[in-house]
Amino acid sequence: MARPDTVVNLADKLAQIAEHWSPRTVGQLNDLHIKVVKLQGEFVWHQHDDTDEFFLVLSGKMTIQLADREDVTLGAGEFFIVPKGVQHRPVAAHECEVVLLEPAGTVNTGDAESSELTADPAWL
Amino acid sequence: MARPDTVVNLADKLAQIAEHWSPRTVGQLNDLHIKVVKLQGEFVWHQHDDTDEFFLVLSGKMTIQLADREDVTLGAGEFFIVPKGVQHRPVAAHECEVVLLEPAGTVNTGDAESSELTADPAWL
Numbered sequence: 001m002a003r004p005d006t007v008v009n010l011a012d013k014l015a016q017i018a019e020h021w022s023p024r025t026v027g028q029l030n031d032l033h034i035k036v037v038k039l040q041g042e043f044v045w046h047q048h049d050d051t052d053e054f055f056l057v058l059s060g061k062m063t064i065q066l067a068d069r070e071d072v073t074l075g076a077g078e079f080f081i082v083p084k085g086v087q088h089r090p091v092a093a094h095e096c097e098v099v100l101l102e103p104a105g106t107v108n109t110g111d112a113e114s115s116e117l118t119a120d121p122a123w124l
Numbered sequence: 125m126a127r128p129d130t131v132v133n134l135a136d137k138l139a140q141i142a143e144h145w146s147p148r149t150v151g152q153l154n155d156l157h158i159k160v161v162k163l164q165g166e167f168v169w170h171q172h173d174d175t176d177e178f179f180l181v182l183s184g185k186m187t188i189q190l191a192d193r194e195d196v197t198l199g200a201g202e203f204f205i206v207p208k209g210v211q212h213r214p215v216a217a218h219e220c221e222v223v224l225l226e227p228a229g230t231v232n233t234g235d236a237e238s239s240e241l242t243a244d245p246a247w248l
Contacts, residue, residue, distance in 0.1 A: 010201045029178045029205055029225055032156060054153045058201075077134045077182075081153055101153055101225070 013124055014097050021117050023100055024124035035100040035121055039092040044117055046110035053082045053102050060096030065089040137248055138221050145241050148248035159224040159245055163216040168241055170234035177206045177226050184220030189213040
């Protein structure tokens, strides 16, 4: 499914996701993918050399650890944009629901070696 | 202010906006602007020839009237992407708070003649 010409309910999409760290694509704006993901635990340190990355928390709380600067913590209704080229690691003590914005084709683990956390952000 | 390297709280930004139909820019992801806007009443019919436009409702309810297809109605937590080149008119019976995503430089009234509704989406 691509570019659905329908209203998308974010909570309904998230309710269909069981795994953590497995983003799913729910919309496309020009070349940008709108994704939803459930986070819990610690991701890998990585960076995206060619793109900024947008995180908006819908429920729960997450921290984005950033190389060479203070961590940022996001609660519901808060967003942060990691600039391209900045090493970062998302972590969440408890389950956290997030909207991601990044160009189509962006790999979730960025420049980090492919791992079990590398996910295919299939359409949902 | 541009590209703030800070956490952005959407409710805090919206609380600073008094006018309807006056989008303000609160973030930038690559060439894309993240905006917040309060809607109430009826906008003008218009289209954006070069870009899709993303509407996410945070509170309230809005309808996007679309040329040649059924209107869509969005409640909190729901989004819709108007494809480029599609005539549309946002309307809201009561105040509705919305996140918009569109490329930097996008004019809110699109191809419609400049009017009192044409707004400068200044940074907030």
